[in-house]
Amino acid sequence: MSTLFTALPAAAGALTDAGQTSTAEAVLFWTLGPLMVLAALGLLLARKAVHAALAVIFIMISLAFMYVAQGAEFLGVVQVVVYTGAVMMLFLFVLMLVGVDRSDSLVETIRGQRWVGVLAGLGLGVVLAGVVGRATYGPPVGLVDANAPSNPEAVAYLIFGRHVLAMEVVGALLVTAALGALVLTHRGRLTAKVGQRERAERRLRDGGHPVSLPAPGVYARHNAMDVPALLPDGSPLDSSVPRVLRVRGQEADAREYAARIDRVLAGGWAVGAGTFTSDDEYRGGPGGAVAGGVVMRDPAAGPDAPVDGTDAPTHDEEDGR
């Protein structure tokens, strides 16, 4: 590929005095030309809007190659920067929101629209053929003269010299269009804007939580939204469970999980391994706790209340270390 790319322009010569292009440029044209026609057909026939946009991008970049091959390197590169890089990107921005699975519907919404379209297309073709066929070209000056002293400078002389009025008018038109869009979409505010800062201040004034709510309890063997976090004294913190779960009554009992950790810390992990809190031998039956099972603390007894039966550290003390 690289060989082709480098050898191709090297063999190319300048535009001859007779106005003929070189062989290399002809090869470039006849390679890119059919591909561009295929891409243009793809634009018409593609079912998905993004595929059509891709075809347009391909044509734009190929056109840039052609411009550069004809000595208009500034035009070629600026075409990619402005049209491919900005305008087409904005198009894609809107098209992308349509989604991958959607494709254009081919149902005719306006009766006879298709035939009108075909007729108008044919008419445009006839006009174009007439104009292009009858056009006459002046004698070629040669690219050296056209591009003197360099391509960007020559373009600059044309734009800001001979065609400066047209440029300014187009610029004014574009600015007007942008301002018009701004004015049309502008909405006057009745009240002051309520931003993040104002909302935070109002929340504090109303006595709300200053920062985000505490995260739900996360334990080594059960990591879930429905388990409340525990306060330092071991009591569950209701606001740490999402409100929806609380309303539905799907909140888990924090003491089960706290107790399980206590049991693990006490060395009873081997008994309960692979069991669930719903298992009876794990929780202990109505007759009391089984050996090595759950060691429950009474949350009402306060943080300093001894854990009955063991001296093992509680999970709270573990956390506090």
Next chain:
Amino acid sequence: MSGLATVLGALPTAVGDGAVAPVTADFSQDVFWVWLVKAVAIIVFLLTSVLIAIWFERRVVARMQVRPGPNVHGPLGLLQSLADAMKLLVKEDVTVKAADKFVYILAPMIAVLCSLLVFAVIPFGPEVSIFGVVTPLQLTDFSVAVLYILACAAVGVYGIVLGGWSSNSTYPLLGGVRSTAQVISYELAMGLSLVSVFIMAGSMSTSQIVDSQTQVWWFLPLLPAFVIYLISMVGETNRLPFDLPEAEGELVGGYTTEYSSMKFAWFFLAEYINMLNVSAVATTLFFGGWRAPWPISAINDGMFNTGWWPVLWFVAKVWMFMFLFVWIRGSVLRFRYDQFMKIGWKVLIPAALGWVVCVTLVQGARQLWDVDLRTLLFVLAGVVAVGLVASFLVPERTPEPEPEPTGPQEIDPFAHGYPVPPLPGQVLPPSPRAQRRLAATDPGDPSGPETPLEVRGG
């Protein structure tokens, strides 16, 4: 891959003849195999640099966070990124079933291809002799080389955008949309900051810009443009604090979420090559390119600015910018999306525009009255200093206390013949029905309805 760039560079030489006048580098000696050697060298340089950059970033960030970083594979953990690359190579290549397969595969290719193109116009050094052929250490150069870099960057973003769209999944799509908006806004600021360099250097060819920095590197006289470029280059490469297209806290992995194995590795590669690209552009346009820093450049009549030495300075400067990237990542938090957009549109672009106007005025004055640049700069620095001192003398304006809001005022909405909504702080009188109900329930209470119809919020 750099062949494309070669064409762009070589086409005008071959076809347009005189079109390459404002390019300093002389490529007339180049033959086919010299191009090939240079292109291969650039690819090898980029790929190895990426491997080192990943290791470098992880080590430096680790040092900043007081932990060792990768230190197991190879000396100092140097082979870690090689191991990671191998892992990515042999992982299962998952193609999402609901994806648009053609675009899904095309997207990472676009990203990598475009990132590889930029280095073709970056000058590594002045003319050297390669196997008897005297040639500049640069693959190609032409009169719009820097615009070509911008074009490659612009097309490269299609990789991210299309990758996000074709995955047919919400988070990648959000990442792709964010990336579109981000790149359009930051490319404007970046392009505008580069314009001032074009004006001062009088050219858009990279070799000519390096040549114009013989006396002074542009980052000093064009400091505002340099700062704007630094900010927008971080935004352009999707790096922290601007990595919103792949913000893992919000979008899982952004546009890379549905990519795995080699296809993910290509995106990864493109991101790191892009870091090298923008660093190299910053070096070339603002930091003197391959020129040696001042005390060294004076040694032995500029000996270190000739031959192969400049490659060393160039690579060192590029890695200085790479360190800057890592430093920023290690110290700055991610922006919120609206703040990020606000900085781009309301700060960077107006500042860049204003700066371009200033530079144009200065350059115009230089050409009109034939003033020496150094004199002009000193005069301008004096003016700025005087302005700064004067700004300290101006007393600071204290904001006027806001008037206390008075209670809600009842208005007659039909005062002027047709109904008008209440303004902030005004309430409507209770409706006739509410008045009747009020009169029925509590005839003695003259106050309005329980909930006054005051306008709240925006």
